[in-house]
Amino acid sequence: MRFRSLLVLLLLSLWLTPLAYGQHKVAVCSTTQIADFTRQIVGDDWEVLCVLGPGQDPHSYEPRIEDSEMVARADLCLQNGWHLEGGEWMQDLADNNSKPLVTCVTGVVPLQAADKEGLVNDPHAWFAPANAAIYVRNILAGVSKTDPENAHMFQQRAALYLGQLNALDLWIKNQVVQIPAGRRVLVTHHDAFGYFCTTYGFEAASPAGWTTEEIGGIGLDRRQEIVEKIRDIGVPSIFVETSLDQRMISEIARDAGVEIGGNLYSDAMGAEGTAGETYIGMMRENVLTIVAGLK
Template sequence: MKGIIYGLVFFVSLFCSSFAVAIASKPIVVASTTQIADFARQVAGDRLIVKCVLAPGADPHTYQPTPDDVQMVLESDICLENGLHLEGKNWMSTLATDAGKPIITTTDGIKPLAISSEGEMVADPHAWFSPKNVAVYVNNIVKGFSQLDPDGKQNYEARATLFLQQLRVLDSWVRQQINRIPTQRRILVTTHDAFNYFCTEFKLNANNNFLSIAPVGWSTGAEVGGGMTPERRRKVVQSIKESGAPALFVETTINPKQIREIAKETGVKIGGELYSDSMGPEGSAGETYIGMMRENVLLMVNALK
């Protein structure tokens, strides 16, 4: 009996060791945001290990990298960032450069929306809110992974093809759902300017040039474009009152205090909490990009229609 037990222990130990070696031999990808990590996993499958710096609910604009993040990047083979200054003070690029790791800017090739901020025009970094833009993210990721692992190129391309088809279905579904909202009620008011691409693509906020209506600018941090001024707040309150917005929305990555105060001031109800700069935690309905978009749209439709 002891011989059998020792034999089982030996084979289990051998299996675990072989499994650990197989895991350790896979290249490691580090993504800055939860959305980019999801796109990367859709493409990578089991050939690569995808890790993410930001946790669900974290704000990329204000995030400060930790020593654990530095170590994670040091152990990586390639890094992925959003770019367009989404990562406040370009923290992801700095981490990769300091570690000597290649970095892919996943928004390369996207024509960004230009928005006014503190008297100057800046590029809006929230490009993933258009599924058409996500196709560009995915293609950039495929190129980066194929350079890292040429033997896996066909697998990456095949996985990307399926995901791109899912994005086309998502785009069509969102349009169908938004059409359930009467035209005059398609007014989206959120905490910060995260939804410009969404409003432009799906035609919300017609009276605001199809751009976000928000008390805070494109960023919630201290970098260029961040923060809420009294003048901006006054204009937003006035705009909400004049627009007849049926509801206002808080966001998962931002303290809801400001938007709740404005809701009270304007007498407009809170329609719910939207995923914006981060997806939902594991096990939630919004833990993937398609899931977060689905839940956001259903929440908007139910609150606005």
């Protein structure tokens, strides 16, 4: 008798699970940072999917058929904006599937970055926690509109997370002040760290500009120019971004007579199980690396 009851319960739960699962709304995010922010707000109430995986470069990404299938399931799509998603691939995916799209940089005061076509808005705004807070507020508005029944819960979670971002901001200030101000020059391959540098009193220098397109095909003249520029800047260490070709940076560092200060998370966060699998973890890891390299 007991066995039969257990069997009935088991079958019932098996039948109910997909139904409950099917009720979850689905958010599809372009980048890992936005997926993390969204997860912090919606918790387990939504299914949060991400087009890019850890370490993938959003500037040069080309969407696949599976991405379109993923977006077709979405109740809400979320992107960074300001051309981070090179060729506007997230906008296209959302438009092609007629899905609402939240652009997270809305409301951020942009920094200007030099591009081939002139000055453009630097899209790497999440590197300042105060801008990350703007992302969180934009995502909160988007998910609350899509799922108004759970909006009060999202608001509570967002308020808690914003408190964590405030603590992160203070922690970063306590760390970076340990680097003598004259040494606070952050040299990376592409200038993803402009907002970070502006917020925390660093001078940003990136010899190759803000796109990652020329990473594979850098000529000898350009390389020599980069080496000389690094020597002119006069820092003891330069940094490698995890999503880019590390071999080339190592060679340039050797030619310039500087050390590699460490690897920094830039356009994408780390894999599951690493310190960089969340935004806060990624920022902490980056700051520890920078402080150790420049102190």
